[in-house]
Amino acid sequence: MGTYCFGIDVGGTTVKCGLFRTDGTLLEKWEIPTRKENNGDQILPDVAATVNAKIEEKGISKDDVEGVGIGVPGPVNAAGEVPCAVNLYWGYKNVVKELEDLTGLHAKAGNDANVAALGEAWKGAAAGSSDVIMVTLGTGVGGGIIVDGKIVTGHHGAGGEIGHANVDHHEKEACNCGNKGCLEQFASATGIVRMAKRELAVSDADSVLRNKENISAKSVLDAFKANDPVAVATMEKVGEQLGGSLAIFTSIVDPETIVIGGGVSRAGQPLIDCIQKYYKEYAFTACKDTPIVIATLGNDAGIYGAAKMVL
Incomplete structure (x- = not known):
């Protein structure tokens, strides 16, 4: 198992990003703007770019990264496909495939509210x-x-x-x-x-x-x-x-x-x-x-x- 993983939360105005140890220690968090122009076609490339840049900055080997998880405002099926995310101006998008192709890392996607619930169950009020x-x-x-x-x-x-x-x-x-x-x-x-x-x-x-x-x-x-x-x-x-x-x-x-x-x-x-x-x-x-x-x-x-x- 890798030592690190990334957590990404895509909001209407900013994308929140976190670099974690796999035991749940948050090492660093930062934000990038959510670029919604052109039907939000830059959002996932921007996420991939910031993840790749962080890996390089920290001198982490990609083999040591367990993967990148992403929460988006809209329904996400088990395969990581989004039929549409109105607030991001997305139509159908295979979020997992796109993110894996852009980062070379294992990826998982979920609805933002579901993902927040998982966070609270893991390290928050319901730990x-x-x-x-x-x-x-x-x-x-x-x-x-x-x-x-x-x-x-x-x-x-x-x-x-x-x-x-x-x-x-x-x-x-x-x-x-x-x-x-x-x-x-x-x-x-x-x-x-x-x-x-x-x-x-x-x-x-x-x-x-x-x-x-x-x-x-x-x-x-x-x-x-x-x-x-x-x-x-x-x-x-x-x-x-x-x-x-x-x-x-x-x-x-x-x-x-x-x-x-x-x-x-x-x-x-x-x-x-x-x-x-x-x-x-x-x-x-x-x-x-x-x-x-x-x-x-x-x-x-x-x-x-x-x-x-x-x-």
Whole structure:
């Protein structure tokens, strides 16, 4: 087995890169810009160039590199093929083959949220757990499911796509995916703002949110921590949707740990308490005490998980 491996996390604006020892020690991390022009045709060549340059700079032999793992925003099948990655302007791409051809190294590819979940299960909040559900609450809701230490990819590469589980069959507004009633419409940063605006419309309670021109998820969460009545009512509804959804997912996977990540998770324990309250109420008996914890690797979860994929 090689001594080194690379973890690459392709985001909409930057590509995060990490050089690791195979025991999981992060030796160095850096970023390069994500060049999306010409349908993103320079993204993988740029990744290969930075990996090759790092190998040369460190005087590492390619025989000593176990491989390069890469997480991308979009569905990735078991063969490492991406049907399309809209935010990168990619159509069909065989990511693994292209990266192997460009670097001469073994490569593995996965969906970014799944890969982040693998990172948290390996070296983060769920370290030591072989069965994990991770939910990332950002602009959207991402998810990753780890069973027996491996990512659940699924037949279409949509395994763990829990942000688009339909949790409200009576919702009238459409999600970005085209369906109505997705978890993402309630529990993402944009969902929290949407819920707060709905609450303001029906409530006559006094609230700091009333005079705000641009309500953000952070302003709702800050108000929630300060016991603002509209924010509290909003987060109760968000907590019920998320806690109830997690209760459904755990009855299928029965994870050892549930990890909450993404920007919204910065709200910390008050958010966890809000989710846990409803999770406990709805979860199957055997799963009621499953711990819900905040992710600890932050933006590095993707590079850790990508490195772990090739191991």
